[in-house]
Amino acid sequence: xxxxxxxxxxxKIIQLNTKGKARRNSRAFVVEGxxxxxxxxLDWIEEVYLxxxxxxxxxxxxxxxxxxxxxxxxxxxxxxxxxxxVFRHASDTMTPQGILCIVKMPExxxxxxxxxxDQKKAPxxxxxxxxxxxxxxxxxxxxxxxxxxxGILMSRDTVDIFNPKTIRSTMxxxxxxxxxxxxxxxKDISELQKEGVHFYAxxxxxxxxxxxxxxxxxxxxLIGNEGNGLTTEIADLADVYIRIPMEGKLxxxxxxxxxxxxxxxxNRQRRT
Numbered sequence: 001x002x003x004x005x006x007x008x009x010x011x012k013i014i015q016l017n018t019k020g021k022a023r024r025n026s027r028a029f030v031v032e033g034x035x036x037x038x039x040x041x042l043d044w045i046e047e048v049y050l051x052x053x054x055x056x057x058x059x060x061x062x063x064x065x066x067x068x069x070x071x072x073x074x075x076x077x078x079x080x081x082x083x084x085x086v087f088r089h090a091s092d093t094m095t096p097q098g099i100l101c102i103v104k105m106p107e108x109x110x111x112x113x114x115x116x117x118d119q120k121k122a123p124x125x126x127x128x129x130x131x132x133x134x135x136x137x138x139x140x141x142x143x144x145x146x147x148x149x150x151g152i153l154m155s156r157d158t159v160d161i162f163n164p165k166t167i168r169s170t171m172x173x174x175x176x177x178x179x180x181x182x183x184x185x186x187k188d189i190s191e192l193q194k195e196g197v198h199f200y201a202x203x204x205x206x207x208x209x210x211x212x213x214x215x216x217x218x219x220x221x222l223i224g225n226e227g228n229g230l231t232t233e234i235a236d237l238a239d240v241y242i243r244i245p246m247e248g249k250l251x252x253x254x255x256x257x258x259x260x261x262x263x264x265x266x267n268r269q270r271r272t
Contacts, residue, residue: 054098113151138169206243
């Protein structure tokens, strides 16, 4: 059992939780909680750590199927036991569930964002420019999966998807939603347009209501920074400016909320 906060493995976990550079250098990140462990693809999992009281707690669980799935996966992955005090020190959460794992970063190419080998499905992309709130980005990932988005393209200054707060907000969608950070967002948008993808900018200057456009063709939604929106340079690349009608005195919605409305309108159209 690991009983010291000076242990090299514990220091590594803390570095991965707190330093983006450490995550990039290791090409790995940390996930916490039973759900995130159970949903993690086996070939992504590198190391698993359990608080000393964790197994005792789940051995007594009345959810037999759930417990069996958990115990079987732990038998497959193996694990290190950590004292409860040291686990709390390493955890990024206020009330740790008692299980965390170090997971390999996935690697995607731009073509993976358009549905990969599934050519029956017209690409539906979410494109973010300088989104800064971890909760917003994580919620966008979760909503994108639910709405049937094929991939997410992010500017290099978008918040780190592997930030622990972002990871938690994805609720497991990090494992299933193809994504890519780009060094040149303008160039990638232009390339996608050449491939037939139509871009829609959520913009205060939009004259067309978001539900008037046709999203059954290959489509992408551009979502900008929470405070400043899209830069003029990126917004001007859009085929159409669209707007979400506002009642009352509001000018705009939260970025994740706006993205969700747009993605689910595309989903609605594609279901009819």
